[in-house]
Each structure stands twice: as structure tokens, then as C-alpha cells.
Amino acid sequence: MTDAGKTSESPAYDVVVIGAGPVGENVADRARAAGLSTAVVEAELVGGECSYWACMPSKALLRPVVARADARKVPGLSAAVQGPLDVGAVLAHRDDETSHWKDDGQVAWLESVGADVYRGTGRLTGPRAVSVTAPDGTEHRLTARHAVAVCTGTRAVVPALPGIEEARPWTSREATSAKEAPGRLVVVGGGVVGVEMATVWQALGSEVTLLIRGGGLLPKMEPFAGELVAEALTEAGATIRTGVSVTAVHRPAPDGPVTVELDDGGRIETDEILFATGRAPRTDDLGLETVGLEPGSWLTVDDSCLVEGTDWLYAVGDANHRALLTHQGKYQARIAGAAIAARALKTPLDTVPWGAHAATADHAAVPQVVFTDPEAASVGLTLAEAERAGHRVRAVDYDLASVAGSGLYATGYRGRARMIVDLDREILLGVTFVGPGIGELLHSATVAVAGEVPIARLWHAVPAYPTISEVWLRLLETYRG
């Protein structure tokens, strides 16, 4: 917090960033690196959703679960890890990894790059104008000479079901910050949040029931990803019910159980219910109406993250709906920050595909790792996406269990790999790996896809033997046929 924040003047900055999650932090960092004066406005904790209620706590909770699952498949070690995890130690570690929900470190970092931090709710009041309402009610009016960047992210969407308020449902925030494992937990939704949280709480002692409307888990990935994760989750003791929707919830006693009504007429009693059913942009209370945009909407941007129809408003990260992932938002932030600087300083813009000011990877090479047992990781297009986009492609599949390195990693290894070959350009459009120990392997695919490395050259990228990476050789051999 700088002195500027204690006055109600109207200080002018080159750049005003609304939202100090990882995305806003990176926009500010790039703007400052270019010598632009920068204000950052944050209504909650500096560090954002990722640091306190998403990536960091979820992965702190998942790592012990996945490490135990892997260790159970290692001869000579498996017997020692049959027992339960030390839940207290896991939760204490999660608390450490979220800095106990305190943001001093992140504030210090932002200030160290020379950005001014304003605590409060930031709202546009017109072009290049932002008002900040501080917690004590003070209002600060900021002016942005060059750009305002909206980096406010998303919030969980909870469906407006009968009884939803009295049921006090969990969202991703409660699921990642809970202080103890509920006895029974119903998880609604089979996307990444749903499967990761089902994995965590089942392993930490809850009796988990996963309810999904569709037919499978992880519907945005290749179908085998959800199949393999569902298999392991079921073996771990969770119940998965497909093709069902929740129609109502009841929690008659404040501390009592929740009854969940389903569209097939069934009922489930549970201690907590988590809705992991989607995200909405945090743009509803942002003053968008003052600049001709619709409150609550996703903001449509070009590849430099400039909002359509403006020359000063940027939307970076989740709010632009390009790829709702921390790392992709940070990528956009680096690019948008550089583009803001180039436009401000009138240096050359490089917005051709894969240029320094174009977030081309958002279209072509978005990576994601789901930290479940088994891990599921993908980059670029799935087969279905590639076909929909009109590419002439071939899907090349390989059973990861047939790779020497997999068998050495875990006895009874189960996993699968797929690469999508663009038959016209002989490059890869997408790659998916599902199996234990493949999380770090994904980046090889990301380099291949984003680098548009020709198949003929990938033959010269030799995987070290005997790693799981040797699946690359097997995929190439399978493609050669």
C-alpha cells in the first residue's frame, strides 16, 4: 500500500491493473519493466484465486495422494504405504503453501517491482478511468494514460437450485481450504475441479460420491483420460454416478446433513456438497456499462488481449474466456504487458502468429495437467477438436503400459498416449498423456506443438532410456506404421 492509496486524489498512471492475481501481477511486472507507472487494484488477497483457493492448495493436497498412489506400485516400498495419510500433516502443509491466506509476501513482491497497490474494489467509470472503493469506504479515482487491464478472473457458479442457500454448498474455495475431511462428500461436476477434489477428499477420509450430468469425467480431454481417472477413483473407493443432475438440496438443521435430490428420483444424504459446475467472469461489478460493455460478460479480445472496439482496455486471463488456466493467463499477461508497453512507447508491434505480442498459444498449444491418480495431461487439440476445425489429421495411440520406463516406474502401470498429426503439415496439433508420472512429460509435447517441430525432426529427439518419455519413440513408430 503506497501513500497514493491514502488520499482521494486522482493520480494518473500509465497503466491501471484491476485484479492482483498471478495475471495482474505479471501485467504489472511487464509494464514496470518497460518503465510505465503502474497501479494495481485488489479487492481480496494479492496473489489471487490461484495462490489461496486453487492451484496452490489443491496441488498441496493432491501431491501426497498421488505420491502415495505411486509408491503403492513400487516393489519394496508398497507395503509401507498401505495405511492412511497423516491428514493433519497434509492439511498443515496446505496451509503453509497458501501462506496461511496472508498476502504480505505477494504485496512485497509487487511493491518491489515498483507498482502501487490499491486495496479495494476497482470499477471503470469511463474510458481510462478507474475508481477504487477501499474497505473503509474511501474512494480513489485513478486515471490510466495508456491502458486499463482487467485481470479479475472468475468465480465458481453455483446453480440456483431449491434449498441451495440453506445447504451452504462448497465451491472450489471451500474444497481447497477445508479444515477437516467431511464424513461424506458429494461432488457435482466431472471437470478438473471435480475430479481433483474427489481424489483429495476420498484419500483424506471422506466417502465421496461424484455426480456428473454427462457420460464421463474430464470431458474436455480425449475420452480415455476420463476413463482411466474414473477407474482409479472407483478403485480408491469413490462412487461415480453418470447421467444425473441435482434438482434440489436440503439442509434442515444448520449443522446437520444435506439431502440431495436427483433428477432420476433418487436421494443422497451427505455431510457436504461441492458444486464444481463451472465458472463465471468477475466482470459484473466492474463498471463495464460506463464504457459500453455488458456487465457480467466475458470480454472478447484480440491476440494482444485488447478488448474489441477499444484501444486502451485489455482483458487478460480468465476474464477473456480464452483459456481458464493460471499459466495461460500469465502467458497472456506477459504478452499483453509487452503490447501495452509497445503501444505506449510507440515501439514496433509484433502481432503476427507466434509474435512477441500475440498469444497464439491460446489457440494452438494450451497445456493442462490434472494432478489425479493417474495424472492426465494434454496440450493443443484433441482429435474431436482437430476434426471440428477442419484439419486433415490422424490420431496415433500407444499403450503407455508397453513402455519399458512405465513398468519400471510402477508395477501394473496403466496409461495411454495419443498424438494428433496434421497430415498436411506433418506437425503435431495435440498430444495427451494419461498415466502415473507423466505430469512433467507434458512439456515435451508443448515444445513440439508450440514449436511446430516437424515429425521428421522429432525422430532426432531421442528419449532417454528407460524413461516413460520413450513413448515418444513408440508414437513415432506407430505413425510410421
Add this chain to the structure above:
Amino acid sequence: MTDAGKTSESPAYDVVVIGAGPVGENVADRARAAGLSTAVVEAELVGGECSYWACMPSKALLRPVVARADARKVPGLSAAVQGPLDVGAVLAHRDDETSHWKDDGQVAWLESVGADVYRGTGRLTGPRAVSVTAPDGTEHRLTARHAVAVCTGTRAVVPALPGIEEARPWTSREATSAKEAPGRLVVVGGGVVGVEMATVWQALGSEVTLLIRGGGLLPKMEPFAGELVAEALTEAGATIRTGVSVTAVHRPAPDGPVTVELDDGGRIETDEILFATGRAPRTDDLGLETVGLEPGSWLTVDDSCLVEGTDWLYAVGDANHRALLTHQGKYQARIAGAAIAARALKTPLDTVPWGAHAATADHAAVPQVVFTDPEAASVGLTLAEAERAGHRVRAVDYDLASVAGSGLYATGYRGRARMIVDLDREILLGVTFVGPGIGELLHSATVAVAGEVPIARLWHAVPAYPTISEVWLRLLETYRG
């Protein structure tokens, strides 16, 4: 074994392969895929050193050690894995992974691709002529219409020290196939075999002393690799002594201990001594003298693996001394097999750098993973190698402990990454990662180096958050400065 092997005729093949390790198997596979008749000669087990006395057993032994070391750094799991490994289970698994030193499966595979397998010692008797002396003394004389491929690999070199014979020292073979942990084990040599076997046997119960002539472990990697491995090995209880050489060994009683004399005047008593001090080509009993080459020499080849001065003799894998690694030998085998076929069938040769018939990666992108705690992995050139080769380079370093994914992987994470940037071409010449859980991360670097992906494009290869792979972003940021 085919019928051909039971006669003493002189059958003609298109290709004769001497040595049926992974390299010979792959040459045969590629020759057969091109429709060339192929004989494979093997004096020991089909599958070679890698399958029975190197990669497979060593990694089967190492995986439990490394998995336990990693699990000990995971909150909620660490307490369960403080005890010793179940040594019997580990050794039994190693026995399974080596198929109990039986090669039926590998013979069946070779026969399935249509190669004839000859059991016995293969020797050149002149250009394109190979004699096979079978175990029963029968001799088979084979003719190769197009090519003979020497894929005989290497053997361990044991120095000719006083007392060496009576000491019955271990080489990599005994170290990977031992039926129990010796009480005390002296390991001589700090290369990959030395550090991997010291890691295994210390964890399986031996009191290990590692003796190295030079100043550090893993001397072919960046210096920090050996430093970090030495630190962990010492913490695991092993003793490392640098700057010492063994001058003599004594084992007065056949079942008694060995006394090791050192050049500093010291002595060590041990139960077994392993020499991991280098490899020599298995070309001494190959009939090289009949074709004007020197027995026992490394065979110098071009990028298609054709031996200098010949148009029919290939040396593939360790015997050509380009890169003594199974995966690199297999890579050469694919290329040599294709080159043999192209020359035999008079189809176009593609021997330009990175062409289909040029093992260019041998010079530019050899990957290696050392499966120790921490893992050490590298591809391409080290800083010292790049400078020696006259490149204008910059080494970019990053502390892996500062990556969010590292802290989530293991509490108290220690590790380091380095990339070598070619400042003239703005591509990477080499990358090294050292730390827990980085083995599968190496392939991202291998794709970047072999793919010659420009730094400007690597910025678009976004690492998934929060994986250890995010070190890529940190390295790029550090380079940008």
C-alpha cells in the same frame, strides 16, 4: 534359432548383424522392414547388456530407492517410509525385469520380424564374410550381400592392479545382478555406473565407500550435477573420497574381505569392490584384422554409421564410441538400418544434417538421465563443451527450489537447472536439470535442442502450472534479464 543355424553351409543374407542387444535388434528390424534378408549373431543373451546387466536391472533397483527418497519429502506420507526397503521384494522385482536372465521373449521378437538368429561368436573373415562359432563348436559361414553391422557394444574395463584376479572384483554386471547386499561395498569411479550403484547398494543396506580419482561425481555433466548427487549420497550414509586411486587389492581368503590399498597410503577393508572405471569396445575378437582394421579399437564411422574406408561395414552403438547409451545406440540403429536399406535398394540417401540417414543428434542432442537421488539429466552440450567447440554462448542458471511446482513435489526441494544459449543463433545447445522428479522433464529439452526451436518461440511453449516444468519460464525470464 532357425534351421540355417544347424548346418555348416554358407548362407547368403542381405545383412548380417553381429550382436543382438537393443542396437542389433533395431538394425535387424529396420533391415527386415525394408525387405532385406537378415541374420543376427549373438554370443550371449539376445537382448544384450542393457536388458540383463545394465539399464533394466539398474533401474529396477533404483526406482524403489528414488521413490522412497521422494516419498520421504512428502508431508503426510514421509513418516510411513522412514524404514528400510524390503530388499527381497526389490531384488525379486529386478529378477522379473531381467526376465530371470532368459532371452526367450527377445528371440521370439527377433524371429517375429523375420530375422534368422545364430547363437555363437561372430567374426569377420574378410569383406562381407562372417563366421559364427556356435557353443558346440560348429562353424557357420555367412555372407552379407550388402552390409555387416557390428553391434557388439562394450565391456567393463577393470584395471590391471596387483591382486585384482584373486579379489574377484564386481563390474557393472555383478553390481546389477547381485543376489544380496554386501555388508561393505567399495565403488571405484564416479561416473553414471558408480553413482547409480552406490545409490542402490547404500539404500539396500551396504555401507558404501565411493572412491574417485578426480574431484567430483558425474564429470561429464555440468559440475552442479555431481555436487548435488554427492550431497544426497553423503546424507544417505555413503562415504565419498575424492582424489584417490586404488593401487592394489587383496582378498587372502576366497570368502573373506578385500583390502583396498590407496595411493595416499590408506587402506580400506570391504566385502566387495566394484570397478566402474570405464568401458572398452567388444571388438577384440571380431576378426577386424581380416578387413584391415585393428582388433580392440573403437570403430570410426560417418553419420550413417558406415565405418571409414568401407562401403559395407557398419558399426552401430557403443562400438563406434559416439555415445555409449542404449537409446542413442537404438537411434543410430534406426538410421543405419535405413541407410543400409537405401544403399541396398538404391533409393535416395538423406545424409544432410538431421536427415533420415544422419545420426546428427549424436553430435548435438544426446540425452541422459541418471536415476539417482536427486535425478540428474542433460541433453546436448555443457557450458565447457560449448565453449571448447567455439560457440558464443551464455549459461543461464536457475535454482529449481524456487519453482512453485518443486516445492509442491518435495518439501526442502534442492535442484538446479541450466540452459546453454547459442547467442548467434538464439537456440539452445544444451540443458541440464538436477533435482527430484525431473527425469521425464528432460525430453522437453531434447525436443527444444534437437528441434532447434528458437528462443522466441520457446516463450510460447507455456509450462503447465504448477509443475516443475515451470523452470522453463524462469530460465527464459532469467535469460531476458
